[in-house]
Amino acid sequence: MRKLSEVLRDWEAVIGLEVHTELTTLETKMFCGCRISHDDEPNANVCPVCLGLPGALPVPNERAIESIVMAGLATNCEVMRRSMFYRKHYFYPDMAKNFQTTQGPVAFVMHGHLDLEVPADRADERPTWASVAADGATPIERAADGSYVAPIRILRIHMEEDAAKMVHVGGAEGRIGGATESLIDYNRCGTPLIELVTEPDLRTPEEARLFMEKLRETFLALGISDCSLEHGSMRCDGNVSLRRRGESSLGTKSELKNLNSFKSLHDALAYEICRQAEVLEAGGVVLQETRHWEPSRRRTVVMRVKETADDYRFFPDPDLAPFDLTDEFVERCRARMPELPDAKRERFASQWGLTRRDAGRLAGDPDLARLFEGAAAQLRPQEVPTLANVLINLAPSFGALTMLQLVSITELLFRDALTFAQAREVLGIVNGTDQMPIVVAGDRGLLQSTDTDALGAIVDEVLARCTDQARQYRDGNRKVLGFLVGQCMRASEGAGNPKLFNQLLVERLG
């Protein structure tokens, strides 16, 4: 197969995503009062409603509808004032009602968009000729460094319920084929899910990955889900088709499943683009099929070929009245909106003088952002960029540092009392304890003195002793400065700060 960069020179990839997010931060399920928890004993959190017993009536969870409206507001969607729930029928034991409750043609929120900022180091997959956005109107202008912004339209976000979890026992790799028993856990059944569907506006695997990252950051900031790709509370399917450069009609798309990490999402799309190009260039046709990504073998394989549309006998759920969302309800959701990652990034950058990249790293993770703001409040403004550096480059290797420890290590680094390597050593010792870095560094003799009076006395002593070198320096031989700094370091038994010695020597010799 040809490389992705070559393929994308000749072909345009048209990519859309469907992202399912479980509203894990809610306490109860979508249509009943059962607790949402994945850790409980199987089938502990069930009732007649989520088990689909005859006569049980669903009651919608208002908090879940607030969550989806907030997700819509955060993605610039229109809130649809009237929508309703539909029944999507299928027969499978993971849904005891024999239908899934979902939404029909009108979802709670629709027609949104996100502006996707593609940084320079992730911008090269998009060929330079693709300079108009997928809406056909917006020109894509590249900054001098090659970065660009691509507007990605969102078709809709609708509400549905999750199915039960099935475990197949006795076969290989937990698959149903060859299993002797299948176990069903209805704890997950009825958990509220929101499904976001994009328009096919993404053009490269990297854009798809960035979009998913941005969506995850946004939903995390809203606090509506723990957004774990690893544990499946956020799941993504991708669809992709190719068309020749300059064409406007769409090719046949394949749908990709099992994209359970950002890397899988990117790599599966990249593989699929190259595979389709090979098929088309050999004169073949791309089949409309669902394919499964195999990360270990780095390829997609066919799961099923779609020849006819599935018939789910879709119709409005007679047990659930249509929803009329009032202005008051929407305004209440708006009032609950937190600061979103983009706004937070701009604020961090301008308030503390951070690079947009560093500010974005901190703003994208709500826990990290909270820690940063808490620690920054205890530091002087000029120390805050050092704090950002600590949080981005040092702290992630440890994981159990307290805010006070972060403040202390930042102060030590800022006044050059420790090198970065020494700071790493100290953090390794205090991690998971309540010891303070300044105490540990002092006990281990790591602290470099920055007391200018004490260091000044050492400098004076060295200059009184090394008169020859002092004269050579004054005569223009700047190289002897290194020798003099070395003498000072030795006289202080390594406890002085070399930068300060250097500075004090220059002052006295000048």
Ligand SMILES: [Zn+2]
């Ligand atoms: Zn229930």
